[in-house]
Amino acid sequence: MDAIQPVPRTLLRDRAYASIRDAIVSGEIEPGAVVRDADLAEQLGLSRAPVREAFARLVDEGLLESKPQSYTRVTRVVAADVRDAAAVVGAMHELVTRVAVPRLFAADIEAMREANECFAAAVGSGDVDAALHADDELHDVLVRVSGNHAAAATITRYTPLIRRLERRRFGEGGNCRSAGLHDQLIEACAAGDVDEAVRVTAEIWRGLEGLADPD
Template identity: 40%
Template sequence: MPIPETTPTLERPILRESVYAQLRDWIVQGVLEPGEQLRDQELARRLGVSRTPVREALRRLEDERLVETAKNRWTRVKPVDLKEAEQIYPIRAVLDGLALRLAFPWLDKASLSTMRKANAALRSALKNADIPAAVEADTAFHDEYVRHCGNPELMEIIRGLRVKHHRLELTYFGSPQLGLVSVEEHTGIIEAVVAGDIRQAEQRLNRHFHNALTRLKRQPQDRSPPLRKVLPSGVFRP
């Protein structure tokens, strides 16, 4: 089939994806706080782009329930909702349990060492009240068995859920003492894997997610994330 004589001008998907990814990361990391209003003109200026890719990104983030709008009034970061946590944590418990079971034969000494180091980094971050670093270390711990599960579809689903889970954990780890309980639960999971007891490892992982939800629900819900960063300017150039 010959190439058409006339074709529409192609958009710049790399720029559009970059703007989306940056705004999503700012929301997930708490740089843009829950309830904060989002003005496309200001965001475009900060990112060094036109308003079009910003508007497209905001619509996409609204579809993903990270942003919400009131027509002709405001667009804002969707507040962290415990109801969402009650939906996400049980799903993660089931899917991560499956990932751990599939990965179990492939979790060697190097993998266990990675999990231990991530857990140690989590403990250190919590003791230093470095909440973003705590979330990153927790993600690294769970990612080690997820990436060894050998099921790309399962990995994609878990990583998709992780975006919203990340926001919830900024709240969860906002209380270092509660967060330190996760360190001990992680240790128990590792011990079960070392002992070759996959059933015990799955049970401990399942309890870990359910216990984390219980602890999250006990925390005050009227505070903002513990970190606030200044938005940089000129991140992208068209």
């Protein structure tokens, strides 16, 4: 038993954060719902401390709002916030694309192709979870290859705000990004065409900003 080490506190905090964030993004915890650290700590099998730390991070990222000594609740999906987040995340993706394209290997291109095949299949079957996961896998290739940790952190921070609206629109029968645009992006990357890859990336993210436009 001496070989078993305590789980670092930061891992408990991160576990709580990821679980609560994902429940908010998926709609399992609905917009406007009041959340309590004691209840979630019990569900997660954690103490209240890491859940409180996760709450603070989620408030900072715009997924929770809190009034001291009163409530903590899930924020509503606000179109202006989604547009702002999509603009910022899109700019970061354009940046990493410009840096990554000249550094891509054949294996990276193949990983993007495989992710897009999974994406197209998931969209076709109406599996929003698989579609968004595959979309992340595709774009994460460029983020990883770019090596820009600041851009990666910004993307991680603001993407969940966009995902909530994407999920809603997908559930209403709308499409969830475009496998065709992904194909264009992949071909530009394979050809080493930086300007075209950045152009297509910008088009993809303009479409996401458009999700927040009034119907």
